[in-house]
């Protein structure tokens with residue numbers, strides 16, 4: 001068994017303050033004996049407008065946030081999965097990406113969010129991610145890590161089971177959903193969707209969440225979770241945002257194998273398409 005840590009922060013437009021929050025979480029994860037730390041979507045910053053978000057984006061070679069976390073990973077020998085922004089080609093948009101920094105501080109995997117969050121909910125959030133973000137175009141194959149074989153997805157991707165099913169078919173044992181869910185949609189759907197993805201893929205689901213007010217206009221739901229392949233919540237945080245927090249869980253890969261062996265989910269791909 002190995003311990004995984006899920007981290008919860010409240011990012012603002014200040015990259016240095018956000019890095020400081022993540023540094024606290026690295027120390028907490030190391031103290032808890034974790035072998036990997038999972039951080040939320042957009043940990044580097046959350047801007048108060050599309051224009052501000054685009055103007056803050058830096059390449060990983062020039063991002064004080066990413067360089068700082070690489071140093072932390074290397075010094076602590078702790079792999080870190082973290083959501084960031086990167087400038088897209090042309091300079092008018094950015095990419096919403098998720099990187100895996102290994103225990104040597106190297107960026108070894110990168111996934112670009114496939115589904116963008118464009119919503120107009122009456123009395124609820126109005127957000128148009130596609131105005132400032134370029135969508136990704138591929139599912140990243142799962143890769144080996146000290147906590148198991150990890151498949152990457154981000155936030156709103158959670159609502160599209162095709163990605164998690166494809167990752168499971170490619171042998172993922174853990175699926176990540178780093179997020180910055182809105183409060184109304186999180187209240188209604190967050191835990192149900194995460195548990196459903198864990199149950200139907202018979203995988204661990206690790207979902208690090210942004211929590212609390214990022215600026216005057218925007219607030220996130222929090223409630224970071226780790227769910228086991230039987231659908232049980234094995235680590236949970238609340239909506240706290242006053243200080244960065246972690247929760248940890250044992251990742252038991254023999255449980256993944258047991259659940260899959262006891263209840264094989266054999267797809268009828270002769271009837272519906274395989275994803």
Ligand SMILES: O=C(O)CNC(=O)[C@H](CS)NC(=O)CCC(=O)C(=O)O
Pocket residue numbers: 041042045046047053096116117127129155156159179180181182185186
């Ligand atoms: O804006 C940034 O910098 C970081 N990106 C986000 O916070 C994204 C796009 S606005 N948030 C979501 O996808 C929330 C999804 C959600 O809440 C749901 O599916 O219900």
